[in-house]
Amino acid sequence: MEKNIFIVDEKDKGIRIDKYLSEVFDDKSRSFIQGLIEKESIKVNNKIQKSNYKLKPYDEIEVLLSEPEILKVDPEDIPLTILYGDKDIVVVNKEQGMVVHPAPGNYNGTLVNALLFHCKDLSSINGVIRPGIVHRIDKDTSGVLVIAKNDEAHNKLSEQLKDHSMKREYYALVEGRIKNDNGTINKPLARNKKDRLKIAVVEGGKNAITHYEVLERYNGYTLIKCILETGRTHQIRVHMSSIGFPLVGDPLYGFKKQKFKLKGQMLHAKTLGFIHPSKNEYMEFTTELPQYFEEILNKLRNELK
Structure with missing residues (x-):
């Protein structure tokens, strides 16, 4: 123990x-x-x-x-886009549709299964089904993640998450045209009591702060950059929906009628910056938007011409 x-x-x-x-x-x-x-x-x-x-x-x-259990999740030869790796960490660009870690009834095809195949060592702090996982993004959110290969690296990265010093920037396409160029949403979040699959703005919930900046405006849509001060489950999705601008394609918090055929919300973890746990140097990784994301943005840009 x-x-x-x-x-x-x-x-x-x-x-x-x-x-x-x-x-x-x-x-x-x-x-x-x-x-x-x-x-x-x-x-x-x-x-x-x-x-x-x-x-x-x-x-x-x-x-x-309790002490971490003996690992029982199987390694799988699943292609991974690895942006960086050394003895302490590995940084990956997760594709849309990939679950980060196994859950009861779903122990295959996840990022963890792939990591166990591609990496010899992962930290054990989060136990059997989440080895190495310091932070995560939703299944249908794409983008950059850092994974810890040992417990010391895991602890140091976790501290940066807790003290909000880790840089996390997301790009999101939302419904509607946001008039103001930037803003901050400070609303506490907790599990929705009526629907356990959802998160909701709840008084007395966990502190949650999202900063956003408008990048481009289209006919009925806005491309924004979101900077996380905290990292709660579904934070950007719930926060943007709470002010009337839900993410395009969001099956839980978005509009029922969708213009585009999508597999999930248009949200991409574009930039991640942190202090390397052993080198003590700042590192930053930026990823391109997925092809489907860019194609939809180009369609919206063409409508403005």
């Missing part, structure tokens, strides 16, 4: 323990934390507390996490 100790700061006074720990463990959901509390794997000042326990300054929280 891995033991983690946290001392509560004054600024976190009154926050529910499950909410606090889901923020501390950015890759763990609130329900996962609640499950640990039910299993008595979490103690406050050496006592078992409930999920709704409100923290007090200087509370000592002990969290026990």
Whole structure:
């Protein structure tokens, strides 16, 4: 078992323990934390507390996490576009349609299966089904991802995600013409209580901030660049939909009637920048938009002529 100790700061006074720990463990959901509390794997000042326990300054929280299981996900010879690789990290350009990591009932054809074939070593921090995965993007979102090959690299990259120093820029095509040239969406996100497949803007949810900038305007559409300050599940998709400009092709948050035949939302993780975990040097990777994305943009540009 891995033991983690946290001392509560004054600024976190009154926050529910499950909410606090889901923020501390950015890759763990609130329900996962609640499950640990039910299993008595979490103690406050050496006592078992409930999920709704409100923290007090200087509370000592002990969290026990199970050791990673022996890896059982099979390597698969799936083509990968590798942008960079060394003993610590590998940077890839994920295609639209590829799931990042296996899930129950779907253990094949994922980025992890491909990585296990192409890389000898991956970090073990995220256990059996997510080895090396520091951050992820949705199945139908394409673009650049960094993967950790060892636990030290994983921890250092995760810290950059948590302190918002990792640069993440996305290109998205949205419905409607956005009038202002830029803006910031600051709305908390949580699982939709009525539909567990969806994320929603929920008061008391996880802090989520998206900055956007208009790149091009077309007839009824806008190409934008989104800069993530936080990285919540479906963040860009939900945030843009919440202000009336859902992503084109989005099956969950977009319009039912679509002009283009698409396999999913038009969202591409274009640029990723971070400090290399061992070289301590800044590295930045920028990828081109997928062919289908460019073809649709060209059609919209031609309509303006």
